[in-house]
Amino acid sequence: MQIQVEYYNDTEKELFLEYNNIEDIERIIGNVEIEKEEFFTYLLFTQQCERDGLRNYKDFSKLKDIPLPLFDKFFDIDNSIKAIVIGKHNYKDFVERIGVSLSLCVMNELHNTHHADWQKVPETNFKKTLDFLLASDANRFIEVESKGTTNNDNSKKTPSVINQFRKIKDKKKQLRSENLTYEIKGNNLAYGVVSVLDNREDSIARCLLVDPIANNDIMSPRKYKLLSRLYYYYYEMFEISPYSNLTLLLKNRIQVLEKLIDIEQLNNVPLVDSKGEPLYYRNNSYSSSSVIKDKKTYFETHNTNKVIGRVYPYVGRRFLYIGLLEEIFEMLMRQNFDEIISYKTNYRTLGETLIWRLTKRDAKEFNIEWAFYEFEQLYRKGNNIEIPLSINSVYSSSGKIFGLISI
Secondary structure (H helix, E strand, O other), X not given: OEEXXXXXXXXXXXXXOOOOOHHHHHHHXXXXXXXXXXHHHHHHOOOOOOXXXXXXXXXXXXXXXXXXXXXXXXXXXXXXXXXXXXXXXXXXXXHHHHHHHHHHHHXXXXXXXXXXXXXXXXXXXXOXXXXXXXXXXXXXXXEEEEEEEEOOOOOOOOHHHHHHHHHHHHHHHHHHHOXXXXXXXXXXXXXXXEEEEOOOOOOOEEEEEXXXXXXXXXXXXXXXXXXXXXXHHHHHHHHHOXXXXXXXXXXXXXXXXXXXXXXXXXXXXXXXXXXXXXOOOOOXXXXXXXXXXXXOOEEXXXXXXXXXXXXXXXXXXXXXXXXXXXXXXXXXXXXXXXXXXXXXXXXXXXXXXXEEEEOHHHHHHOOOHHHHHHHHHXXXXXXXXXXXXXXXXXXXXXXXXXXXXXX
């Protein structure tokens, strides 16, 4: 999927020349190839700042009145992304989400970051006027403020584009007028990105770079990157298996790391059970219930990319499934900080078989008891049912997978 990255204008270009990574910025000016899977990951799961996102996967059901069924009516994705409907008649929430998604794809190209790096660390709340997304590459902080808009020709600076640009620049003036010392400190980098879509036949989405204001250091960039990723995986695991040993022990480790000035003293110190023994995951179906799973509804994929996750209702007979690669659980048990900080897998879409383990309790909680009774005779295993389903899964570079199933 192609996008066009440009400086907003020559004045902004001059400002970026002061950045210590200007060579990297120049490298992505022009056409940039991004993965569709990466784009959709950010589109659906925006989990930082005050933006509306799927902080809890049960919230996915709230989207049933808007996003996925309507997305194709407003946008066309082929070689790039185009807006079918322009201006105020488009779906505002989609436009904002697309702005965030495209800007983070650009940042990932620049800084080799991925989805887990943009998880906000709760103890570092900023003023609400700072509506930016924050990550770290372990050496410096990376901030991005994202805006999105549509017009009839995205090569032109129409009023809607100028308005989004001004929102970023006016915020900088406002903070300075309040005598707040939000200036670039050390190697920290800040970006504004205005994403512009149009409906021309061969158009390519444009991402315009703007120089915004940067925030001061809040902790060491390495510590922030580690905590960001640990929080990301903790929140994912909490949705999959909130009462498992690994989930609870990971939360405790995060709380200890937050208080430490020197986090390296816990580097390579594995998570241990109540007997002081390192956690160990046994690679065989549902046997590791005390380590990774509790008594919730699960799915597993049975191929070389083994995944464990949960299924949530969406609309009617359609369901969302979310999971993590098995290697993520093992990595978190080991607690090798360099491994966690550098972890990255490939974005891809794979056809595979999913085994959905549905408990009677979850069927009742999600008001899908019909599914339990419909498949009970064919797929009963003890008190539960295990339904095999052929699916197409989206794999993100953070090791998370997701998709929709119909039964």
